[in-house]
Amino acid sequence: MPVSATKTLRVAVLADSDTRWKWGALTANRIAPGNPGNPENPDIRLDGYLLxxxxxxxxxxxxxxxxxxxxxxxxxAVQFLHAMREEPYDVLVLALVGGGVQAMLHGLGRVWQDGPAGRPKRPVVVTGYVGVVYEKLADGLLLRHGADLVLANSRQDADRFRTVYEGVGADAGSVTEVALPFLGGAAHTGEHDPYTVVFAAQPSVPESRKDRTYLLNRLIEHARRHPEREVLLKLRSKPGEHTTHIEELPYQKLAQRFDPPANFRLVYGHMGEVLDRTDLLVTISSTAALESLHRRIPTVVLTDLGVREALGNHHFVGSGCLASWDQLDAGHRPVPDEEWVSRQGVATGGSYATAFDAARARVAGLLDRPGGLPPLAPYYTPVTAPGYLPGLLARHHLGPDGTPLPGAPAADKEPGPVRQIVRRAARGAYRHGVQRVAPVIRRMGEL
Known part of the structure; x- marks a missing residue:
């Protein structure tokens, strides 16, 4: 009987933000052999590590x-590597930025090379992307190379990923097509009362105060033009919090300068719950657009600020979803291109239930591999990238060979109460600097 079918699997997820924790934990549940397709898989023990x-x-x-x-x-990072030396996990999901993934691959390689002799097997290592991959394709992919599975959220991404790996002479066998793990919910079948328009905000797109103020003003004006509608600004985080990307100019602060009508509101919460009452989803390039399309909710990707790589909305060329606020105010409703939607892993036709079958089968096969798995073998090494790799590793207090640098935080020691208070204060000061001081300095530099 296969190992994967005889016990509860132990799975670890290392994440560096709230969105990556969500992706990593849901992915772990979906790809672990056991109860197929269950986003809360009862056949695994899930341990989370927040970097x-x-x-x-x-x-x-x-x-x-x-x-x-x-x-x-x-x-x-060093504490995590220590835990991986001691804990016998079956699957490890690295839900990190590319540089973090690369550092952990090298650190883990060293840890498992020098690990306890009585534990010859290492976990299956999995990584991937939280959403749409619209920038730094080669850079991000090569930083993730070396994991046993590099997950692609669509057929289009899988093809692109393999092309990059094969183009540099790296093994492309790790690329595995799946879908975004958080798609789901009931399909949109008719308009709600009141009709609800939701703008899904993004922390870093667009960046400038001018552009963000413009979008907020158009959203509020849409609410004034349509008093019979409920118009919601869906926010990712509250002031002082950070998500995957830094948000220097939170919409909450910008909104204080407006006098919006009563049918305009700011909302937080789970995106799926907001989509339950959405009749029109509007965004610049948020992954929320794919969640919305999956549920067949009318979805608009705005062109007001142009269709540009810097905004990420160029990814939606051919989708049928591109439109402007002027068109929306005039009553336009987009009709998505079904072929484009299918290529993006948005399985509206019922195939979503099988989207993770291939990944689940690969994990099971690797778990049952006789003699365990070979050492991790990233494309970047001190030979292939001697001017790049050491700096990536040093950011996580690791030397060029993956071992902790002198002075790295002790792996077996939790900070005391005073140090915890200082750490929280330092984090708060950083966020204050990002959201208050940095914009002021930038404006002064423009004078």
Whole structure:
């Protein structure tokens, strides 16, 4: 009988933000052999590790994500590597930025090479992307190379990923097509009362005060033009919190300068719950657009600021969803291109239930591999990238060979109460600097 079918699997997820924790935990549940397709897989034990940094999720953000773990720890990179030396996990999901994935691959390679002799097997290592991949394709992919599975959220991404790996002579066998793990919910079947328009905001797109103020003004004006509608601004985080990207100019602060009508509101919470009452989803390039399309909700990707790589809305060329606020105010409703939607892993025809079958089968096969798995083999090594790799590793207090640098935080020691207070204060000061001081300095520089 296969190993994967004889016991509860132990799965670990290392994440560096709330959105990556959501992706990593849901992915772990969907790809682990056991109860297929269940986003709360009862056949695994899920341990979460939150990488300490500027975007470490708050308790409120974790509650909003709504994904439960059997244990949850906040760790440094070195502390995490120590845990991986001691804990016999079956599957490890690295839900990190590319540089973090690369550092952990090298650190883990060293840990498992020098690990306990009585534990010859290492976990299956999985990584991927939280949403749409519209920038730094080659850079991000090569930083993720070396994992056993590099997940692609669509057929289009899988093809692109393999092309990049094969183009540099790297093994492309790790690329595995899946779908976004958080798609779901009931399909949109008719308009609500009141008709509800939702703008899904993004922390870093667009960046400038002018552009963000423009979008907010158009949303509020849409509410004034249509008093019979409910118009919602869906926000990712509250002031002082960070998510995957830094938000220097929160819409909450910009909204204080407006006098919006009564049918305009700011909302937080789980995106799926907001989509339950949405009749029109509007965004610049948020992954929420794919969630909305999956549920057949009319979806608009705005062109007001142009169709540009810097905005990410170029990814939606050919989708049938591109439109402007002027068109929406005039009553335009987009009709998505079904072929484009299918290529993006948005399985509206019922195939979503099988989207993770291939990944689940690959994980099961690797778990049952006689003699265990070979050492991790990233494309970047001190030979292939001697001027790049050491800096990536040093950011996580690792040397060029993956071992902790002198002075790295102790792996077996939790900070005392005073240090915890200082750490929280430092994190708050950083966020204050990003959201208050940095914009002022930038404006002064433009004078």
């Amino acid at each position: 300490r940094g500027r975007a470490t999720p708050t308790a409120r953000q974790l509650e909003e994500v709504g994904v439960r773990a059997d244990a949850l720890h906040e760790v440094t």
